[in-house]
Amino acid sequence: MFDFEYQLKMLPDKPGVYLMKNSLGEVIYVGKAKVLKNRVRQYFQNSSNHSAKVVAMVKNIAEFEYIVTDSESEALILECNLIKKYRPRYNILLKDDKHYPFIKITTNEDFPRVFTTRNYVKDGNKYFGPYTDVSVVYETLELIRKIFPLRNCKRNIVENGEVTRPCLNYHIGMCKAPCAGLISKEEYRKIVQDVINLLSARDTEVLKKLKKDMETAAENLEFEKAAALRDKINAVEKIQERQKIITGSFEDEDYIDIYSDEKDTCAQVFFMRQGKVVGREHFILEDTAGEEPGEIISQIIKEFYGGTPFIPSHIYIHDIVDQDLLEEWLSTKKGSKVSLKVPKRGEKVQFLEMVKKNAKMTLEQFKQKLLMDKEIQGTVLKELAELLELDELPHRIESYDISNIQGFDSVGSMIVFEEGKAKNSDYRRFKIKSVIGANDYDSMREILERRFRHGLEEVKNIQERKLEFSNGKFSVFPDLILMDGGRGQVNVALEVLEELGINIPVAGMVKDDRHKTRGLIYNNIELPIKPNSKVMQLITRIQDEVHRFAITYHRTLRDKRTLHSVLDEIPNIGEKRRIALLKKFGSVENIKNATIEELLETPSIDRRAAESIKSYFTSQRQKNG
Structure with missing residues:
Protein backbone atom coordinates (compact mmCIF):
# COMPACT_ATOMS: atom_id res chain seq x y z
CA MET A 1 0.00 0.00 0.00
CA ARG A 87 -3.34 11.53 -22.21
CA PRO A 88 -4.50 11.59 -18.54
CA ARG A 89 -8.27 11.73 -18.06
CA TYR A 90 -8.23 14.66 -15.59
CA ASN A 91 -6.00 16.96 -17.65
CA ILE A 92 -7.56 19.35 -20.13
CA LEU A 93 -7.19 17.50 -23.42
CA LEU A 94 -8.11 18.80 -26.85
CA LYS A 95 -9.84 15.89 -28.56
CA ASP A 96 -9.04 17.10 -32.08
CA ASP A 97 -5.32 16.48 -32.28
CA LYS A 98 -4.95 17.67 -35.85
CA HIS A 99 -2.17 18.62 -38.19
CA TYR A 100 -3.68 21.50 -40.12
CA PRO A 101 -2.91 21.87 -43.83
CA PHE A 102 -0.60 24.54 -45.21
CA ILE A 103 0.02 25.78 -48.74
CA LYS A 104 3.70 25.31 -49.51
CA ILE A 105 5.77 27.06 -52.19
CA THR A 106 9.15 25.38 -52.76
CA THR A 107 11.13 28.63 -53.10
CA ASN A 108 14.41 26.78 -52.55
CA GLU A 109 13.98 25.14 -55.98
CA ASP A 110 14.98 26.85 -59.26
CA PHE A 111 11.41 26.38 -60.53
CA PRO A 112 9.13 26.25 -57.45
CA ARG A 113 5.95 24.20 -57.06
CA VAL A 114 2.78 25.04 -55.11
CA PHE A 115 0.98 22.28 -53.19
CA THR A 116 -0.68 21.42 -49.89
CA THR A 117 1.13 19.78 -46.97
CA ARG A 118 0.48 19.00 -43.32
CA ASN A 119 4.17 18.95 -42.44
CA TYR A 120 5.46 22.39 -41.49
CA VAL A 121 9.26 22.23 -41.63
CA LYS A 122 11.85 24.98 -41.36
CA ASP A 123 13.44 24.19 -44.73
CA GLY A 124 13.70 27.62 -46.34
CA ASN A 125 10.45 27.26 -48.31
CA LYS A 126 7.33 29.45 -48.01
CA TYR A 127 4.35 28.20 -45.99
CA PHE A 128 0.91 29.78 -45.78
CA GLY A 129 -1.64 28.73 -43.15
CA PRO A 130 -2.57 26.80 -41.16
CA TYR A 131 -6.05 26.42 -42.67
CA THR A 132 -8.81 24.68 -40.73
CA ASP A 133 -10.99 24.01 -43.78
CA VAL A 134 -9.29 21.55 -46.15
CA SER A 135 -11.82 22.30 -48.89
CA VAL A 136 -10.73 25.95 -48.87
CA VAL A 137 -7.10 24.89 -49.36
CA TYR A 138 -7.89 22.67 -52.34
CA GLU A 139 -10.18 25.26 -53.92
CA THR A 140 -7.53 27.95 -53.48
CA LEU A 141 -4.90 25.68 -55.06
CA GLU A 142 -7.22 24.90 -57.97
CA LEU A 143 -7.82 28.61 -58.58
CA ILE A 144 -4.09 29.36 -58.33
CA ARG A 145 -3.36 26.72 -60.97
CA LYS A 146 -5.96 28.26 -63.27
CA ILE A 147 -4.45 31.73 -62.84
CA PHE A 148 -0.73 30.98 -62.76
CA PRO A 149 0.94 28.50 -65.17
CA LEU A 150 3.24 26.82 -62.65
CA ARG A 151 4.41 23.23 -62.79
CA ASN A 152 2.92 20.64 -60.43
CA CYS A 153 5.19 17.71 -61.34
CA LYS A 154 7.80 16.36 -58.90
CA ARG A 155 10.72 16.45 -61.31
CA ASN A 156 14.02 17.92 -60.15
CA ILE A 157 14.22 20.77 -62.71
CA VAL A 158 17.23 23.10 -62.63
CA GLU A 159 18.15 26.02 -64.85
CA ASN A 160 20.25 24.93 -67.87
CA GLY A 161 19.62 21.32 -66.91
CA GLU A 162 18.59 18.35 -69.05
CA VAL A 163 15.75 19.27 -71.45
CA THR A 164 12.75 16.92 -71.71
CA ARG A 165 9.52 16.89 -73.69
CA PRO A 166 6.76 19.06 -72.12
CA CYS A 167 3.70 17.29 -70.69
CA LEU A 168 -0.01 17.84 -71.39
CA ASN A 169 -0.22 20.74 -68.89
CA TYR A 170 1.97 22.85 -71.19
CA HIS A 171 -0.28 22.18 -74.20
CA ILE A 172 -3.44 23.22 -72.31
CA GLY A 173 -1.80 26.38 -71.00
CA MET A 174 -1.43 25.33 -67.34
CA CYS A 175 2.39 25.21 -67.27
CA LYS A 176 5.21 27.17 -68.95
CA ALA A 177 7.29 23.98 -69.34
CA PRO A 178 10.53 24.82 -67.52
CA CYS A 179 11.41 21.15 -68.08
CA ALA A 180 11.72 21.91 -71.81
CA GLY A 181 13.64 25.15 -71.23
CA LEU A 182 10.72 27.25 -72.54
CA ILE A 183 10.86 29.77 -69.69
CA SER A 184 13.79 31.29 -67.86
CA LYS A 185 14.27 31.03 -64.12
CA GLU A 186 13.82 34.81 -63.82
CA GLU A 187 10.50 34.89 -65.72
CA TYR A 188 9.22 31.86 -63.81
CA ARG A 189 10.12 33.52 -60.49
CA LYS A 190 7.96 36.55 -61.43
CA ILE A 191 4.94 34.25 -61.66
CA VAL A 192 5.87 32.65 -58.31
CA GLN A 193 6.10 36.12 -56.73
CA ASP A 194 2.54 36.85 -57.88
CA VAL A 195 1.36 33.71 -56.07
CA ILE A 196 3.25 34.78 -52.93
CA ASN A 197 1.67 38.25 -53.17
CA LEU A 198 -1.77 36.70 -53.55
CA LEU A 199 -1.34 34.55 -50.42
CA SER A 200 0.43 37.32 -48.45
CA ALA A 201 -2.47 39.82 -48.43
CA ARG A 202 -0.83 41.79 -51.26
CA ASP A 203 -3.45 40.61 -53.75
CA THR A 204 -4.31 44.20 -54.82
CA GLU A 205 -0.98 44.25 -56.68
CA VAL A 206 -1.93 41.06 -58.51
CA LEU A 207 -5.38 42.43 -59.39
CA LYS A 208 -3.93 45.73 -60.68
CA LYS A 209 -1.53 43.86 -62.93
CA LEU A 210 -4.23 41.53 -64.30
CA LYS A 211 -6.68 44.40 -64.92
CA LYS A 212 -4.00 46.41 -66.72
CA ASP A 213 -3.13 43.39 -68.90
CA MET A 214 -6.85 42.85 -69.66
CA GLU A 215 -7.32 46.49 -70.72
CA THR A 216 -4.23 46.28 -72.94
CA ALA A 217 -5.50 43.08 -74.56
CA ALA A 218 -8.92 44.65 -75.18
CA GLU A 219 -7.32 47.75 -76.74
CA ASN A 220 -5.30 45.48 -79.05
CA LEU A 221 -8.53 43.63 -79.98
CA GLU A 222 -7.17 40.42 -78.37
CA PHE A 223 -10.58 39.50 -77.04
CA GLU A 224 -9.83 35.84 -76.21
CA LYS A 225 -6.83 36.91 -74.14
CA ALA A 226 -8.91 39.63 -72.46
CA ALA A 227 -11.65 37.09 -71.61
CA ALA A 228 -9.06 34.70 -70.12
CA LEU A 229 -7.65 37.54 -68.00
CA ARG A 230 -11.17 38.46 -66.88
CA ASP A 231 -11.66 34.88 -65.66
CA LYS A 232 -8.38 35.10 -63.75
CA ILE A 233 -9.50 38.37 -62.12
CA ASN A 234 -12.74 36.68 -61.01
CA ALA A 235 -10.71 33.80 -59.56
CA VAL A 236 -8.46 36.18 -57.58
CA GLU A 237 -11.52 37.99 -56.21
CA LYS A 238 -12.97 34.63 -55.17
CA ILE A 239 -9.78 33.88 -53.20
CA GLN A 240 -10.09 37.35 -51.61
CA GLU A 241 -13.59 36.48 -50.41
CA ARG A 242 -12.19 33.47 -48.52
CA GLN A 243 -9.97 35.67 -46.38
CA LYS A 244 -11.40 38.61 -44.48
CA ILE A 245 -9.06 41.53 -43.69
CA ILE A 246 -9.35 42.39 -40.00
CA THR A 247 -6.37 44.52 -39.02
CA GLY A 248 -3.71 46.69 -40.56
CA SER A 249 -1.10 44.40 -39.02
CA PHE A 250 0.50 42.00 -41.48
CA GLU A 251 1.94 39.64 -38.88
CA ASP A 252 1.00 36.08 -37.90
CA GLU A 253 -1.35 36.17 -34.92
CA ASP A 254 -3.69 33.83 -33.05
CA TYR A 255 -6.60 34.93 -30.86
CA ILE A 256 -7.82 32.60 -28.09
CA ASP A 257 -10.79 33.05 -25.77
CA ILE A 258 -13.23 30.86 -23.89
CA TYR A 259 -16.81 30.86 -22.71
CA SER A 260 -17.88 28.76 -19.72
CA ASP A 261 -21.31 27.91 -18.42
CA GLU A 262 -22.05 26.23 -15.08
CA LYS A 263 -20.51 22.94 -16.27
CA ASP A 264 -18.50 23.07 -19.50
CA THR A 265 -16.28 25.37 -21.56
CA CYS A 266 -15.84 26.14 -25.25
CA ALA A 267 -12.49 27.44 -26.46
CA GLN A 268 -12.14 29.27 -29.78
CA VAL A 269 -8.87 29.81 -31.67
CA PHE A 270 -8.84 32.25 -34.60
CA PHE A 271 -5.87 32.06 -37.00
CA MET A 272 -4.83 35.38 -38.54
CA ARG A 273 -2.10 35.34 -41.17
CA GLN A 274 -0.79 38.46 -42.90
CA GLY A 275 -3.73 40.46 -41.51
CA LYS A 276 -6.37 37.98 -42.69
CA VAL A 277 -8.38 35.36 -40.84
CA VAL A 278 -7.61 32.08 -42.59
CA GLY A 279 -9.57 29.82 -40.26
CA ARG A 280 -10.77 29.06 -36.76
CA GLU A 281 -11.04 26.03 -34.50
CA HIS A 282 -13.10 25.26 -31.43
CA PHE A 283 -12.79 22.74 -28.62
CA ILE A 284 -15.44 21.64 -26.12
CA LEU A 285 -13.95 21.05 -22.67
CA GLU A 286 -16.29 19.14 -20.40
CA ASP A 287 -16.51 19.29 -16.59
CA THR A 288 -14.54 22.53 -16.10
CA ALA A 289 -16.82 23.98 -13.41
CA GLY A 290 -14.86 25.92 -10.79
CA GLU A 291 -11.67 26.21 -12.83
CA GLU A 292 -10.16 29.67 -13.31
CA PRO A 293 -10.27 31.10 -16.89
CA GLY A 294 -6.54 31.86 -16.79
CA GLU A 295 -5.76 28.25 -15.83
CA ILE A 296 -7.97 26.88 -18.62
CA ILE A 297 -6.40 29.15 -21.26
CA SER A 298 -2.88 28.24 -20.09
CA GLN A 299 -3.72 24.53 -20.38
CA ILE A 300 -5.19 25.09 -23.86
CA ILE A 301 -2.00 26.87 -24.98
CA LYS A 302 0.19 24.01 -23.71
CA GLU A 303 -2.01 21.34 -25.27
CA PHE A 304 -2.64 23.11 -28.60
CA TYR A 305 0.83 24.47 -29.36
CA GLY A 306 2.47 21.35 -27.98
CA GLY A 307 1.00 19.47 -30.94
CA THR A 308 0.84 21.98 -33.80
CA PRO A 309 3.95 22.52 -35.98
CA PHE A 310 3.32 26.26 -36.47
CA ILE A 311 3.40 28.89 -33.73
CA PRO A 312 2.62 32.55 -34.61
CA SER A 313 4.68 35.48 -33.34
CA HIS A 314 1.78 36.91 -31.31
CA ILE A 315 -0.98 35.17 -29.36
CA TYR A 316 -3.73 37.35 -27.88
CA ILE A 317 -5.68 36.07 -24.89
CA HIS A 318 -8.14 37.43 -22.35
CA ASP A 319 -6.48 35.93 -19.27
CA ILE A 320 -3.54 33.64 -18.46
CA VAL A 321 -1.30 32.22 -15.73
CA ASP A 322 2.42 31.46 -16.08
CA GLN A 323 2.69 34.03 -18.88
CA ASP A 324 6.49 34.47 -18.78
CA LEU A 325 7.06 30.73 -18.52
CA LEU A 326 4.77 29.95 -21.45
CA GLU A 327 6.36 32.68 -23.58
CA GLU A 328 9.78 31.18 -22.93
CA TRP A 329 8.52 27.68 -23.85
CA LEU A 330 6.76 28.85 -27.03
CA SER A 331 9.77 30.92 -28.11
CA THR A 332 12.05 27.91 -27.67
CA LYS A 333 9.69 25.73 -29.74
CA LYS A 334 9.36 28.33 -32.50
CA GLY A 335 13.04 29.34 -32.53
CA SER A 336 12.16 33.04 -32.33
CA LYS A 337 10.33 35.41 -30.00
CA VAL A 338 6.66 34.61 -29.24
CA SER A 339 4.55 37.11 -27.29
CA LEU A 340 1.48 36.28 -25.20
CA LYS A 341 -0.52 39.49 -24.91
CA VAL A 342 -3.57 40.50 -22.87
CA PRO A 343 -4.85 43.63 -24.68
CA LYS A 344 -6.62 46.29 -22.61
CA ARG A 345 -8.17 48.46 -25.34
CA GLY A 346 -8.58 48.93 -29.06
CA GLU A 347 -9.32 46.54 -31.94
CA LYS A 348 -7.50 43.59 -30.32
CA VAL A 349 -9.93 43.68 -27.37
CA GLN A 350 -12.88 43.98 -29.75
CA PHE A 351 -11.64 41.03 -31.76
CA LEU A 352 -11.24 38.91 -28.61
CA GLU A 353 -14.82 39.82 -27.67
CA MET A 354 -15.93 38.50 -31.07
CA VAL A 355 -13.95 35.28 -30.43
CA LYS A 356 -15.69 34.89 -27.05
CA LYS A 357 -19.12 35.46 -28.64
CA ASN A 358 -18.35 32.70 -31.11
CA ALA A 359 -17.29 30.44 -28.23
CA LYS A 360 -20.59 31.15 -26.46
CA MET A 361 -22.69 30.44 -29.57
CA THR A 362 -20.74 27.24 -30.28
CA LEU A 363 -21.21 25.96 -26.71
CA GLU A 364 -24.95 26.76 -26.80
CA GLN A 365 -25.32 24.97 -30.17
CA PHE A 366 -23.37 22.00 -28.78
CA LYS A 367 -25.63 21.79 -25.71
CA GLN A 368 -28.77 22.14 -27.84
CA LYS A 369 -27.64 19.37 -30.16
CA LEU A 370 -26.75 17.24 -27.14
CA LEU A 371 -30.27 17.66 -25.73
CA MET A 372 -31.87 16.81 -29.07
CA ASP A 373 -29.60 13.78 -29.52
CA LYS A 374 -30.37 12.63 -25.98
CA GLU A 375 -34.10 12.89 -26.58
CA ILE A 376 -33.89 11.00 -29.89
CA GLN A 377 -31.54 8.33 -28.53
CA GLY A 378 -33.67 7.92 -25.42
CA THR A 379 -36.64 7.04 -27.63
CA VAL A 380 -34.55 4.57 -29.65
CA LEU A 381 -33.18 2.87 -26.53
CA LYS A 382 -36.70 2.61 -25.11
CA GLU A 383 -37.90 0.89 -28.33
CA LEU A 384 -34.91 -1.49 -28.22
CA ALA A 385 -35.60 -2.33 -24.56
CA GLU A 386 -39.26 -3.03 -25.39
CA LEU A 387 -38.26 -5.21 -28.36
CA LEU A 388 -35.98 -7.37 -26.17
CA GLU A 389 -38.24 -7.07 -23.09
CA LEU A 390 -35.39 -5.71 -20.99
CA ASP A 391 -36.05 -4.48 -17.45
CA GLU A 392 -33.86 -1.39 -17.96
CA LEU A 393 -32.75 0.78 -20.89
CA PRO A 394 -29.49 -0.43 -22.52
CA HIS A 395 -27.52 2.74 -21.78
CA ARG A 396 -24.25 0.94 -22.57
CA ILE A 397 -24.05 -1.53 -25.45
CA GLU A 398 -20.93 -3.53 -26.31
CA SER A 399 -20.39 -5.35 -29.60
CA TYR A 400 -17.68 -7.82 -30.67
CA ASP A 401 -16.25 -9.08 -33.96
CA ILE A 402 -13.39 -11.28 -35.23
CA SER A 403 -11.31 -10.59 -38.34
CA ASN A 404 -8.69 -12.73 -40.14
CA ILE A 405 -7.62 -13.81 -43.62
CA GLN A 406 -7.39 -17.60 -43.97
CA GLY A 407 -6.54 -17.87 -40.27
CA PHE A 408 -3.65 -15.37 -40.29
CA ASP A 409 -3.41 -12.25 -38.09
CA SER A 410 -6.61 -13.08 -36.20
CA VAL A 411 -7.83 -10.10 -34.19
CA GLY A 412 -10.85 -9.28 -32.10
CA SER A 413 -12.52 -5.94 -31.55
CA MET A 414 -14.85 -4.50 -28.95
CA ILE A 415 -16.79 -1.30 -29.56
CA VAL A 416 -18.99 0.63 -27.13
CA PHE A 417 -22.13 2.71 -27.66
CA GLU A 418 -23.36 4.80 -24.74
CA GLU A 419 -26.76 6.50 -24.92
CA GLY A 420 -26.95 5.42 -28.55
CA LYS A 421 -23.65 7.07 -29.56
CA ALA A 422 -20.21 5.57 -30.21
CA LYS A 423 -17.81 5.99 -27.29
CA ASN A 424 -14.44 5.66 -29.05
CA SER A 425 -12.41 6.04 -25.86
CA ASP A 426 -13.76 2.69 -24.62
CA TYR A 427 -13.03 0.74 -27.82
CA ARG A 428 -10.62 -2.16 -27.29
CA ARG A 429 -8.58 -4.43 -29.58
CA PHE A 430 -7.39 -7.98 -28.94
CA LYS A 431 -4.70 -9.98 -30.69
CA ILE A 432 -5.80 -13.63 -30.64
CA LYS A 433 -3.21 -15.57 -28.61
CA SER A 434 -4.52 -19.08 -27.94
CA VAL A 435 -6.26 -19.99 -31.23
CA ILE A 436 -4.43 -21.18 -34.35
CA GLY A 437 -6.18 -20.87 -37.70
CA ALA A 438 -9.61 -19.54 -38.69
CA ASN A 439 -11.74 -20.59 -35.71
CA ASP A 440 -14.09 -17.65 -35.07
CA TYR A 441 -15.97 -19.31 -32.20
CA ASP A 442 -12.86 -20.10 -30.14
CA SER A 443 -11.37 -16.70 -30.99
CA MET A 444 -14.56 -15.02 -29.76
CA ARG A 445 -14.49 -17.12 -26.59
CA GLU A 446 -10.91 -15.96 -25.92
CA ILE A 447 -11.59 -12.23 -26.26
CA LEU A 448 -14.79 -12.39 -24.20
CA GLU A 449 -13.03 -14.31 -21.41
CA ARG A 450 -10.15 -11.82 -21.42
CA ARG A 451 -12.49 -8.83 -21.41
CA PHE A 452 -14.75 -9.99 -18.56
CA ARG A 453 -12.08 -11.68 -16.40
CA HIS A 454 -10.06 -8.46 -16.56
CA GLY A 455 -13.25 -6.53 -15.73
CA LEU A 456 -14.00 -8.67 -12.67
CA GLU A 457 -10.46 -8.18 -11.37
CA GLU A 458 -10.76 -4.42 -11.80
CA VAL A 459 -14.17 -4.35 -10.08
CA LYS A 460 -12.73 -6.22 -7.08
CA ASN A 461 -9.78 -3.82 -6.90
CA ILE A 462 -12.02 -0.75 -7.21
CA GLN A 463 -14.46 -1.97 -4.55
CA GLU A 464 -11.62 -2.68 -2.12
CA ARG A 465 -10.22 0.83 -2.59
CA LYS A 466 -13.66 2.53 -2.86
CA LEU A 467 -12.85 4.12 -6.23
CA GLU A 468 -15.04 5.01 -9.20
CA PHE A 469 -16.00 2.20 -11.59
CA SER A 470 -15.15 4.38 -14.59
CA ASN A 471 -11.57 4.29 -13.33
CA GLY A 472 -10.66 1.03 -15.06
CA LYS A 473 -10.36 -0.07 -18.68
CA PHE A 474 -12.88 -2.91 -18.33
CA SER A 475 -14.62 -2.22 -15.00
CA VAL A 476 -17.85 -0.82 -16.50
CA PHE A 477 -20.02 -3.69 -17.75
CA PRO A 478 -22.59 -3.32 -20.55
CA ASP A 479 -26.37 -3.40 -20.20
CA LEU A 480 -26.56 -5.32 -23.50
CA ILE A 481 -24.13 -7.27 -25.70
CA LEU A 482 -24.69 -7.38 -29.47
CA MET A 483 -22.68 -10.06 -31.24
CA ASP A 484 -21.76 -9.69 -34.91
CA GLY A 485 -23.32 -12.98 -35.97
CA GLY A 486 -26.14 -15.41 -35.35
CA ARG A 487 -26.95 -18.17 -32.83
CA GLY A 488 -23.42 -19.62 -32.72
CA GLN A 489 -21.78 -16.36 -31.64
CA VAL A 490 -24.59 -15.62 -29.17
CA ASN A 491 -24.25 -19.05 -27.54
CA VAL A 492 -20.46 -18.62 -27.16
CA ALA A 493 -21.04 -15.31 -25.34
CA LEU A 494 -23.73 -16.78 -23.08
CA GLU A 495 -21.48 -19.72 -22.15
CA VAL A 496 -18.60 -17.40 -21.18
CA LEU A 497 -20.88 -15.15 -19.10
CA GLU A 498 -22.43 -18.16 -17.33
CA GLU A 499 -18.98 -19.59 -16.49
CA LEU A 500 -17.99 -16.24 -14.96
CA GLY A 501 -21.28 -15.75 -13.12
CA ILE A 502 -22.24 -12.61 -15.04
CA ASN A 503 -25.82 -11.90 -16.11
CA ILE A 504 -25.96 -9.68 -19.22
CA PRO A 505 -28.51 -10.05 -22.07
CA VAL A 506 -26.93 -11.08 -25.40
CA ALA A 507 -28.40 -10.70 -28.88
CA GLY A 508 -26.96 -11.47 -32.32
CA MET A 509 -27.02 -9.06 -35.28
CA VAL A 510 -27.83 -11.14 -38.37
CA LYS A 511 -27.46 -10.18 -42.02
CA ASP A 512 -29.38 -11.23 -45.12
CA ASP A 513 -27.98 -12.74 -48.34
CA ARG A 514 -26.98 -9.27 -49.52
CA HIS A 515 -24.91 -8.74 -46.37
CA LYS A 516 -27.32 -6.09 -45.03
CA THR A 517 -28.46 -6.10 -41.40
CA ARG A 518 -31.70 -8.06 -41.20
CA GLY A 519 -32.50 -8.08 -37.49
CA LEU A 520 -31.70 -9.52 -34.05
CA ILE A 521 -31.61 -13.05 -32.67
CA TYR A 522 -32.55 -13.11 -28.98
CA ASN A 523 -33.43 -16.15 -26.86
CA ASN A 524 -33.05 -18.28 -30.03
CA ILE A 525 -35.80 -16.30 -31.79
CA GLU A 526 -35.27 -13.91 -34.69
CA LEU A 527 -37.13 -10.70 -33.90
CA PRO A 528 -38.76 -8.78 -36.75
CA ILE A 529 -37.63 -5.14 -37.01
CA LYS A 530 -38.96 -2.57 -39.48
CA PRO A 531 -36.18 -1.87 -42.05
CA ASN A 532 -36.40 1.95 -41.83
CA SER A 533 -37.01 2.20 -38.07
CA LYS A 534 -34.68 4.10 -35.72
CA VAL A 535 -33.90 0.84 -33.90
CA MET A 536 -32.76 -0.80 -37.15
CA GLN A 537 -30.62 2.27 -37.96
CA LEU A 538 -28.92 2.00 -34.54
CA ILE A 539 -28.28 -1.75 -34.90
CA THR A 540 -26.92 -1.27 -38.43
CA ARG A 541 -24.61 1.50 -37.21
CA ILE A 542 -23.28 -0.71 -34.41
CA GLN A 543 -22.74 -3.67 -36.74
CA ASP A 544 -20.98 -1.54 -39.38
CA GLU A 545 -18.79 0.07 -36.73
CA VAL A 546 -17.64 -3.15 -35.05
CA HIS A 547 -16.84 -4.62 -38.46
CA ARG A 548 -14.93 -1.48 -39.51
CA PHE A 549 -12.94 -1.41 -36.27
CA ALA A 550 -11.95 -5.09 -36.56
CA ILE A 551 -10.99 -4.79 -40.24
CA THR A 552 -8.91 -1.63 -39.60
CA TYR A 553 -6.90 -3.32 -36.85
CA HIS A 554 -6.39 -6.44 -38.93
CA ARG A 555 -5.23 -4.36 -41.91
CA THR A 556 -2.80 -2.43 -39.71
CA LEU A 557 -1.18 -5.64 -38.43
CA ARG A 558 -1.04 -7.13 -41.92
CA ASP A 559 0.48 -3.96 -43.42
CA LYS A 560 3.10 -3.75 -40.67
CA ARG A 561 4.11 -7.34 -41.32
CA THR A 562 4.22 -6.77 -45.10
CA LEU A 563 6.15 -3.49 -44.88
CA HIS A 564 8.61 -4.97 -42.46
CA SER A 565 9.36 -8.02 -44.60
CA VAL A 566 9.73 -6.12 -47.93
CA LEU A 567 11.99 -3.34 -46.67
CA ASP A 568 14.08 -5.77 -44.63
CA GLU A 569 15.10 -7.54 -47.82
CA ILE A 570 16.79 -4.43 -49.28
CA PRO A 571 20.59 -4.30 -48.76
CA ASN A 572 21.93 -1.27 -46.81
CA ILE A 573 18.48 -0.53 -45.32
CA GLY A 574 18.36 -0.99 -41.56
CA GLU A 575 15.68 -0.09 -39.02
CA LYS A 576 16.55 3.63 -38.84
CA ARG A 577 16.45 4.05 -42.62
CA ARG A 578 13.29 1.95 -42.92
CA ILE A 579 11.47 4.21 -40.44
CA ALA A 580 12.75 7.35 -42.21
CA LEU A 581 11.56 6.06 -45.59
CA LEU A 582 8.09 5.18 -44.30
CA LYS A 583 7.77 8.55 -42.56
CA LYS A 584 8.61 10.41 -45.76
CA PHE A 585 6.79 8.31 -48.37
CA GLY A 586 4.02 6.67 -46.32
CA SER A 587 3.98 3.35 -48.22
CA VAL A 588 6.19 0.82 -50.01
CA GLU A 589 4.46 1.68 -53.29
CA ASN A 590 5.56 5.33 -52.99
CA ILE A 591 9.12 4.27 -52.12
CA LYS A 592 9.11 1.95 -55.13
CA ASN A 593 8.10 4.81 -57.48
CA ALA A 594 10.44 7.45 -56.01
CA THR A 595 13.38 8.79 -58.00
CA ILE A 596 16.98 8.67 -56.77
CA GLU A 597 16.77 12.43 -56.08
CA GLU A 598 13.58 12.05 -54.03
CA LEU A 599 15.10 9.17 -52.05
CA LEU A 600 18.16 11.31 -51.30
CA GLU A 601 15.87 13.91 -49.66
CA THR A 602 15.10 11.33 -46.95
CA PRO A 603 17.10 11.73 -43.70
CA SER A 604 19.92 9.14 -43.35
CA ILE A 605 19.57 7.95 -46.98
CA ASP A 606 22.83 8.42 -48.91
CA ARG A 607 23.42 7.70 -52.62
CA ARG A 608 24.54 4.13 -51.93
CA ALA A 609 21.32 3.36 -50.05
CA ALA A 610 19.17 5.13 -52.66
CA GLU A 611 20.75 3.15 -55.50
CA SER A 612 20.30 -0.05 -53.47
CA ILE A 613 16.55 0.68 -53.14
CA LYS A 614 16.13 1.41 -56.86
CA SER A 615 18.14 -1.69 -57.79
CA TYR A 616 16.03 -3.91 -55.51
CA PHE A 617 12.67 -2.77 -56.90
CA THR A 618 13.96 -2.86 -60.50
CA SER A 619 15.00 -6.50 -60.05
CA GLN A 620 11.60 -7.28 -58.47
CA ARG A 621 9.80 -5.85 -61.50
CA GLN A 622 11.96 -7.92 -63.84
CA LYS A 623 11.25 -11.09 -61.83
CA ASN A 624 7.51 -10.43 -61.94
CA GLY A 625 7.66 -9.85 -65.69
Missing part, protein backbone atom coordinates in the same frame (compact mmCIF):
# COMPACT_ATOMS: atom_id res chain seq x y z
CA PHE A 2 1.16 3.53 -0.79
CA ASP A 3 2.04 5.49 2.35
CA PHE A 4 0.65 8.96 1.54
CA GLU A 5 1.67 10.57 4.83
CA TYR A 6 5.29 9.46 4.46
CA GLN A 7 5.51 10.31 0.76
CA LEU A 8 4.06 13.80 1.29
CA LYS A 9 6.72 14.44 3.94
CA MET A 10 9.41 13.31 1.50
CA LEU A 11 8.41 15.74 -1.25
CA PRO A 12 11.37 17.98 -2.19
CA ASP A 13 11.43 21.77 -2.03
CA LYS A 14 12.26 21.94 -5.77
CA PRO A 15 10.58 22.41 -9.16
CA GLY A 16 9.35 19.37 -11.06
CA VAL A 17 6.49 17.33 -12.44
CA TYR A 18 4.08 15.08 -10.50
CA LEU A 19 2.05 12.14 -11.83
CA MET A 20 -1.13 11.05 -10.08
CA LYS A 21 -2.02 7.35 -10.59
CA ASN A 22 -5.07 5.21 -9.92
CA SER A 23 -5.17 1.73 -8.40
CA LEU A 24 -4.41 0.18 -11.80
CA GLY A 25 -1.20 2.16 -12.08
CA GLU A 26 -2.61 4.38 -14.85
CA VAL A 27 -1.59 8.05 -14.93
CA ILE A 28 -4.78 10.08 -14.42
CA TYR A 29 -3.20 13.55 -14.03
CA VAL A 30 0.09 15.25 -14.82
CA GLY A 31 1.03 18.63 -13.39
CA LYS A 32 4.05 20.86 -12.95
CA ALA A 33 5.12 22.75 -9.85
CA LYS A 34 7.50 25.54 -8.96
CA VAL A 35 7.79 23.86 -5.55
CA LEU A 36 6.70 20.21 -5.52
CA LYS A 37 6.24 20.06 -1.77
CA ASN A 38 3.70 22.90 -1.72
CA ARG A 39 1.79 22.02 -4.89
CA VAL A 40 1.24 18.28 -4.32
CA ARG A 41 0.24 18.74 -0.67
CA GLN A 42 -2.58 21.11 -1.72
CA TYR A 43 -4.49 18.22 -3.29
CA PHE A 44 -4.74 16.37 0.02
CA GLN A 45 -5.71 19.36 2.18
CA ASN A 46 -9.12 21.03 2.70
CA SER A 47 -11.27 19.99 -0.30
CA SER A 48 -13.73 22.91 0.11
CA ASN A 49 -11.40 25.03 -2.03
CA HIS A 50 -11.16 22.41 -4.77
CA SER A 51 -13.23 22.27 -7.96
CA ALA A 52 -15.56 19.30 -8.46
CA LYS A 53 -13.13 17.87 -10.99
CA VAL A 54 -10.21 17.96 -8.53
CA VAL A 55 -12.35 16.41 -5.78
CA ALA A 56 -13.29 13.55 -8.14
CA MET A 57 -9.65 13.09 -9.15
CA VAL A 58 -8.33 12.99 -5.58
CA LYS A 59 -10.79 10.18 -4.74
CA ASN A 60 -9.15 8.07 -7.44
CA ILE A 61 -5.51 8.73 -6.54
CA ALA A 62 -3.95 5.51 -5.29
CA GLU A 63 -0.35 6.75 -5.52
CA PHE A 64 1.78 9.51 -7.00
CA GLU A 65 5.30 9.95 -8.23
CA TYR A 66 7.36 12.97 -9.15
CA ILE A 67 10.32 14.00 -11.27
CA VAL A 68 12.61 16.81 -10.07
CA THR A 69 13.86 19.31 -12.67
CA ASP A 70 16.46 22.08 -12.54
CA SER A 71 13.96 24.84 -13.35
CA GLU A 72 10.26 25.55 -13.74
CA SER A 73 10.71 25.94 -17.51
CA GLU A 74 12.16 22.41 -17.70
CA ALA A 75 9.16 21.21 -15.66
CA LEU A 76 6.79 22.82 -18.19
CA ILE A 77 8.47 21.06 -21.12
CA LEU A 78 8.38 17.71 -19.31
CA GLU A 79 4.74 18.24 -18.30
CA CYS A 80 3.73 18.83 -21.94
CA ASN A 81 5.61 15.73 -23.09
CA LEU A 82 4.07 13.51 -20.39
CA ILE A 83 0.52 14.78 -21.06
CA LYS A 84 1.02 13.98 -24.73
CA LYS A 85 2.33 10.51 -23.81
CA TYR A 86 -0.25 9.46 -21.21
